[in-house]
Amino acid sequence: MTDFIDSQGFRANVGIVLMNDLNQLFLGGRTGGRGWQFPQGGIQQGEELIDALYRELGEEVGLEREDVTVLGSTDGWLRYRLPGRYVRRGSNPVCIGQKQRWFLLRFKRADDRFRFDTTDQPEFERWRWVDYWTPVREVIYFKRRVYSRALHELGTHAFAGGLPPYPDWWSVHGEESSARAQADATGAMGSGA
Numbered sequence: 001m002t003d004f005i006d007s008q009g010f011r012a013n014v015g016i017v018l019m020n021d022l023n024q025l026f027l028g029g030r031t032g033g034r035g036w037q038f039p040q041g042g043i044q045q046g047e048e049l050i051d052a053l054y055r056e057l058g059e060e061v062g063l064e065r066e067d068v069t070v071l072g073s074t075d076g077w078l079r080y081r082l083p084g085r086y087v088r089r090g091s092n093p094v095c096i097g098q099k100q101r102w103f104l105l106r107f108k109r110a111d112d113r114f115r116f117d118t119t120d121q122p123e124f125e126r127w128r129w130v131d132y133w134t135p136v137r138e139v140i141y142f143k144r145r146v147y148s149r150a151l152h153e154l155g156t157h158a159f160a161g162g163l164p165p166y167p168d169w170w171s172v173h174g175e176e177s178s179a180r181a182q183a184d185a186t187g188a189m190g191s192g193a
Contacts, residue, residue: 003042009096010079011088012043014052015146017104017154018061018068020129023164026107026114027135028061028124036138038147039123040100049073053103060123062115068105072157077101080146100146104154132164 004012016039018026027036041056043049053070057063081097082088088095116122130138132155136147155163 004045004047005091005093005095006099007093009094010077010099011095011097012077013040013098013100014043014049014056015040015078015100015102015150016053016057016060017102017150018063018107019071019104019158020107022129023132023158024129025132025135026061027128027130027138029126029128031122031125035140036135037140037143038135041123049101057105059119060116061127062118063107063109063113067109067113068107071104071106072154073104074100074102074150074153078146078149080143083142086142100150102150102154104157131167133167133170137169 006012018039020026026038028039029036039056039060041052041060043052047055054065057068077099078101079097079099082095114127116124132151136144136151139147152163
């Protein structure tokens with residue numbers, strides 16, 4: 001089976017936000033020092049979303065179904081375009097970006113459950129727990145809008161009293177106004193199949 005790329009050039013993908021009992025989020029350090037991100041991965045042809053979620057959870061961080069509880073997911077697809085140098089021109093159709101369904105999972109086990117040696121090419125080589133909004137600042141620049149949108153939408157499943165306060169750096173980087181605008185623009189990024 002191969003990854004699914006739609007007719008518009010977006011690769012179907014699941015994104016995984018792992019939250020511990022202190023409401024901190026798992027942030028993985030990519031192999032080779034290539035930055036920090038949430039676990040994510042492609043949905044294969046004919047694969048159900050939930051099956052892709054658990055397959056990627058196992059491949060990327062070594063966790064199994066019983067290690068987590070699903071708290072919620074985004075209602076639709078969140079998309080981002082790849083900068084020109086990252087466009088996968090060798091694929092057919094050409095992959096210009098990703099469309100992702102994001103899932104928020106409560107991690108229920110001890111930290112020693114994380115493993116990065118379940119595949120021949122591990123995605124991560126280090127990790128840490130971070131405050132709720134930190135991943136927006138730490139992920140590569142072209143994924144920041146999607147991370148912000150996903151955390152705004154998923155946060156409603158975790159925080160009944162409202163989202164955690166924004167950190168001091170939020171408005172300095174312009175993320176607060178753009179994220180709020182996106183959260184208000186229902187379906188703008190998530191519309192489509």
